[in-house]
Amino acid sequence: MSGSDAKAKEIEQKTKNLFEVLKRLDVYIGTTNTKCTIIMSYCAAVIGLTTLLISRSVSDVSHPAFLVFIGLFSIIVIASSIVCMWMAISVIFPVTFSSPANYSGSSVIFFGDVSTIKKESSGYCAKIRDISDAEFLDDLSGQVFTLSRIVSGKFERIKKLSWCLLLFNFIPTAILLIGCVIYFIDSRGVF
Numbered sequence: 001m002s003g004s005d006a007k008a009k010e011i012e013q014k015t016k017n018l019f020e021v022l023k024r025l026d027v028y029i030g031t032t033n034t035k036c037t038i039i040m041s042y043c044a045a046v047i048g049l050t051t052l053l054i055s056r057s058v059s060d061v062s063h064p065a066f067l068v069f070i071g072l073f074s075i076i077v078i079a080s081s082i083v084c085m086w087m088a089i090s091v092i093f094p095v096t097f098s099s100p101a102n103y104s105g106s107s108v109i110f111f112g113d114v115s116t117i118k119k120e121s122s123g124y125c126a127k128i129r130d131i132s133d134a135e136f137l138d139d140l141s142g143q144v145f146t147l148s149r150i151v152s153g154k155f156e157r158i159k160k161l162s163w164c165l166l167l168f169n170f171i172p173t174a175i176l177l178i179g180c181v182i183y184f185i186d187s188r189g190v191f
Helices: 003-060 064-092 120-130 133-187
Strands: none
Touching: 003 064, 003 133, 064 133
C-alpha cells in the first residue's frame, strides 16, 4: 500500500469514527430537548395548579396571615415556573452555525452555514466537489468539537435549571400545598 493510499484510508477511518461521535452527540441533544420539554410541561401544570388553588381558596380564607402566605408562595411558585420555562426554552433553541458566537461559518456540514451559500444548491454542490477529503475531515472535526461544546453547555444549563426548579419551585409548591391542606383541615375543625 502506497503512502497516499494509507493516508486516504486513515482519513476514511477517521471520518467514519467522527460520524459515530456525531450520532452520539445528536442523541445527547435530543435527550436535553426531551428533558426540557418535560420541565416545561411540569412548570405549566404547576402554574395551572397554583392558579386553580388561588381561585378556589382565597374566598374561603378568613385569616389575613394565611392570605399573605398564599400570596407570597403563589408569587414565588409562578415566577419560578416562568423563569424555569424560560431557561428550558433557551436550552432547546438550536445552534445552527459552525461558529455559534459569530452566527456564521463556512462549514459544508452545519445547516446554518450551508443555507448561507449563494447560488442555491449549485453553489453547495460546487463547494462539495471542490473540498478534499482532508478538508472535509477538518470540517467534520470542527463540527464534532462545536457540537460537543453545545451539548456540554446544554447539560450545564439543565443542571442549573434542575437546581432552580428544586429550590425555587418544587419546595415552595410543596409548602404551599401542605399549608393549604393544613389550613383547610384546621378551618373545618378536624384538628
